Amino acid sequence: MLIINNLKASIGGKNILKGISLEVKPGEIHAIMGPNGSGKSTLAAVLAGRELVEVTEGTVTYFGKNLLEMTAEDRAKEGIFLGFQYPIEIPGVSMVNFMKTAVNENRKHKGLDPLSASDFLKMMREKKELVEIDSKLANRSVNEGFSGGEKKKNEIFQMAMLEPKLAILDETDSGLDIDALRIVANGVNKLKLPDNSFIVITHYQRLLDYIIPDVVHVLYDGRIVKTAGKELALELEEKGYDWIKKEVENNIIA
């Protein structure tokens, strides 16, 4: 599905990603962990098509296509979804209008007719229930005045509406209390189909109690320094990141 090969990227001339290689197969859940400033969010931004990030080297192939040549909107239409770490407030744009436009753009791309107003509202209702989002939120402007937890739930709601093939969740768990965390995780689990994949970026292991990853990567200083099964997350929770940092430094010295 997604093959990242030796990806290097910089923001404003500063090198952030220093050679990342990663393959995500259909149906897999990958967790990317790592300390602050290791490049996790930059990786998410590159995959979603943020122009702010400049790719300096490497390739990203998505279903056989060169992802880096696609616009952000085309990536979304091809099934990539980014759950934002800090969802943006957009006053004056209603959630309904936003989602209707997004859903119909995605349908157009697939050669489908736009949904009728009643079908669309029905879909909204079903997805709201699925992700347990307060139905009033959908009547407001996009993220405006939402609490931190509401914003994150709203990301999961949008994911439910757009039914992506590859969802990248960028620290969706940060700032959530345990109930909100459970709702977010349940949403993800309900949306998990045999063929779609997730990249879950997180600081903490606790989200991975609910979303069980197939693979865990540790990103440090722009590189993936360790890849293992789900037990790695537990080890990190227990021992922190210091031992990884030491290992990396020792390897460099050696």
Added chain:
Amino acid sequence: MNGKSEVTERYIELYKENIDKISGVSSHYINSFREAAFEKFRELGIPTKKNEAYKYTNLNIFFDHDYKSYFMPVTSDFVKAEEFRCDVADLDTHGIVLLNGFYPTINEKLRQLPSGVWIGSLNEAAVRFADKIEKHYGKYAKTETDGLIHLNTAMASDGVFIYVPEGVTLTKPVQIVNLVQSDEDMFNQHRNLIIVEKNAEFSLIICDHTLSPKKFLTNAVTEVFVGENAHFDIIRVQNEHNNACKITHTFIHQEKNSVASSNNMTLHGGLIRNSTYHYLGGEGAESYSYGLFLADKWQHIDNFVNVDHASPHCTSNQLFKGVLDDMSTGAFNGRILVRPDAQGTLAYQKNNNILLTDDAKMDTKPQLEIYADDVKCSHGATVGQLDDDALFYLQSRGINKREARLMLMFGFAHEVIQNIKIEALRERMDNLVMQRLKGELSRCASCMVKCG
């Protein structure tokens, strides 16, 4: 010089040429203001950029011009105006069609609506409702600095009079469709007086259209009295062609516990200047001042707001937004004056602008004068581009860049539009703004002149 520029001379001459004719058709009481106003105008002149309140607006583009006529209505002028119909579906209003600001002389000059509300010609009302006119006319439009208001008082001969008696709620708004039409370049001035008595409720919509492609200059003054505990809304929809200049001065005088709002929606027009004066003259009064403009090409849009907190425990809120394309320019000047006695004042002001090109320019100037201690006051102004983060957020959901930009601009504008309480008008404004943002024609369908 003191304002006596060549441009000012032009209007001094105009006054002298027309004053006999004007006085001849006007009521005695309205005439009694003219001389003093003329002297004041002579002294102050047509405002230049040296006048702080007109710092960013060059009026000479329209004032330094030889208008072939100074408009005084005759019966035959109104035939075309009578045929005009507003096409906003579901907008259920008491309609009035004006020509160049004047109430038709064809039909009855004063008409009574349900519950004793009167609408009609100001000049006629000055005769029939002398007591009301004498109580309110010329009492609120006060200025020591703006010569244009005095020019209006000196020369205006008619306009709209609306009287809403005590305790009356007019459920349907009154809609004034003001058509500007002439076969030659024309200057016109009119004067409106609106009286909303104690405990009354009333909404007014004023739509401006131009019907012929001549150069027009309008200088209009509206005085509004909002009695104790009364509610009043005024919404202006400005849709004139780019060879038209519209200057409006609206004075809203509020008594105790009254609520008033003003909303200026500017879609088209060459040079537009809206001055809105809110006077909070009684405890617990609330005022809301909104404005939205979309400008392109060479348009210049200037909103000037003056909120005078003259009494304790009043609330005021200003929200003005502009979207500027091409080489258009705009100005916002928002003054909040909190007088020493006005304790417990809440006053807010927000002015946000989006520049779509490098050539567009916006000047914004908050002006806060606070002489009381117990005051909550905030203001904020921004001039910038569309938010990149928001743009990316929309794109990341599959919405293409062009559509995403439109959505953001629309959302930006909608924040002002959403304050219009009349649903059919709110929807029409949303549609007009969306069309305008898409670069389509955004004129009302029954209008014959292509705006912009």
